[in-house]
Amino acid sequence: xxxxxxxxxxxxxxxxxxxxxxxxxxxxxxxxxxxxxxxxxxxxxxxxxxxxxxxxxxxxxxxxxxxxxxxxxxxxxxxxxxxxxxxxxxxxxxxxxxxxxxxxxxxxxxxxxxxxxxxxxxxxxxxxxxxxxxxxxxxxxxxxxxxxxxxxxxxxxxxxxxxxxxxxxxxxxxxxxxxxxxxxxxxxxxxxxxxxxxxxxxxxxxxxxxxxxxxxxxxxxxxxxxxxxxxxxxxxxxxxxxxxxxxxxxxxxxxxxxxxxxxxxxxxxxxxxxxxxxxxxxxxxxxxxxxxxxxxxxxxxxxxxxxxxxxxxxxxxxxxxxxxxxxxxxxxxxxxxxxxxxxxxxxxxxxxxxxxxxxxxxxxxxxxx
Ligand SMILES: Nc1ncnc2c1ncn2[C@@H]1O[C@H](COP(=O)(O)OP(=O)(O)OP(=O)(O)O)[C@@H](O)[C@H]1O
Ligand SMILES: [Mg+2]
Numbered sequence: 001x002x003x004x005x006x007x008x009x010x011x012x013x014x015x016x017x018x019x020x021x022x023x024x025x026x027x028x029x030x031x032x033x034x035x036x037x038x039x040x041x042x043x044x045x046x047x048x049x050x051x052x053x054x055x056x057x058x059x060x061x062x063x064x065x066x067x068x069x070x071x072x073x074x075x076x077x078x079x080x081x082x083x084x085x086x087x088x089x090x091x092x093x094x095x096x097x098x099x100x101x102x103x104x105x106x107x108x109x110x111x112x113x114x115x116x117x118x119x120x121x122x123x124x125x126x127x128x129x130x131x132x133x134x135x136x137x138x139x140x141x142x143x144x145x146x147x148x149x150x151x152x153x154x155x156x157x158x159x160x161x162x163x164x165x166x167x168x169x170x171x172x173x174x175x176x177x178x179x180x181x182x183x184x185x186x187x188x189x190x191x192x193x194x195x196x197x198x199x200x201x202x203x204x205x206x207x208x209x210x211x212x213x214x215x216x217x218x219x220x221x222x223x224x225x226x227x228x229x230x231x232x233x234x235x236x237x238x239x240x241x242x243x244x245x246x247x248x249x250x251x252x253x254x255x256x257x258x259x260x261x262x263x264x265x266x267x268x269x270x271x272x273x274x275x276x277x278x279x280x281x282x283x284x285x286x287x288x289x290x291x292x293x294x295x296x297x298x299x300x301x302x303x304x305x306x307x308x309x310x311x312x313x314x315x316x317x318x319x320x321x322x323x324x325x326x327x328x329x330x331x332x333x334x335x336x337x338x339x340x341x342x343x344x345x346x347x348x349x350x351x352x353x354x355x356x357x358x359x360x361x362x363x364x365x366x367x368x369x
């Protein structure tokens with residue numbers, strides 16, 4: 001196997017389709033052997049970005065570099081990249097073995113080399129017993145593995161996976177997700193994995209790239225993206241149920257700062273005032289995740305946990321916890337609370353807001369303060 005560094009570098013990469021800017025001056029470095037996940041809502045440019053890297057689409061401007069080679073003018077077949085698509089169309093009339101061997105045959109790889117590679121790959125994927133079957137005789141997960149196998153036998157430097165699990169049912173998706181992560185370790189290849197599923201993104205990637213409207217919003221580890229979203233969009237997109245966002249303003253009374261939204265007034269502990277200090281009387285957005293709200297007991301001593309009395313509007317039991325919609329005089333927030341307790345609609349509970357977990361965003365730009 002060639003051991004060239006399979007770094008992928010995108011510089012000011014732009015793709016226009018008429019008036020639509022599908023990818024808008026993207027700068028990104030994917031490290032050698034990294035599993036990078038591209039996530040964002042439908043239409044944000046994920047597939048287009050993969051197709052530009054693969055060479056299936058010409059760039060409008062900017063540059064794609066793979067390893068040390070600028071590949072803008074290198075045709076797709078010479079880029080040493082394998083792409084697995086959402087609709088991974090296997091050849092229906094060929095059995096599994098021939099499906100996997102097909103690409104190598106087209107490249108005139110010697111027959112015994114093909115056999116060696118197909119067998120080794122099939123072992124890794126646990127499909128060596130399926131060689132004689134046709135795609136119609138396989139389950140969804142098995143088909144998916146054959147499609148991956150077809151990419152792996154080519155021994156590419158870079159794998160581009162475009163929502164490869166979206167055709168599978170929820171349970172199988174979870175299994176295949178962890179299999180893919182293991183496979184990535186085993187292959188030591190660079191992988192770029194596209195999904196619009198934020199759970200998949202959080203659980204799989206070494207790093208996440210969050211996109212919106214053709215632009216990168218944030219690139220970081222899943223934990224960093226979750227804990228310090230760069231803007232309101234990322235805060236709401238990553239996490240389920242989404243972060244609560246309240247529009248309001250900062251008020252000052254004596255030396256103390258408050259966040260005021262409708263009839264909700266939250267005191268901001270002194271040690272946590274920094275993002276709001278220069279925003280007195282200005283509009284801001286306050287974000288808090290459902291798990292950062294909890295039932296506040298009378299012996300609560302954490303000074304960063306600020307109590308607010310709320311009425312239960314709706315409660316959904318999930319099992320280990322309950323999603324409870326809470327109403328403080330017309331201001332609604334979603335909380336993830338203890339599932340062992342039951343919640344009556346209309347019941348009044350004292351809710352603790354963990355202000356040390358609060359996110360503050362600029363009201364106009366949405367940027368994190
Ligand atoms: N061949 C094309 N011609 C014209 N517009 C296109 C073409 N391909 C993509 N687009 C547009 O470019 C934008 C980005 O599309 P793209 O397929 O990259 O999105 P995506 O993030 O992969 O979305 P999804 O999650 O739905 O697959 C969309 O507005 C889309 O309509
Ligand atoms: Mg797509």
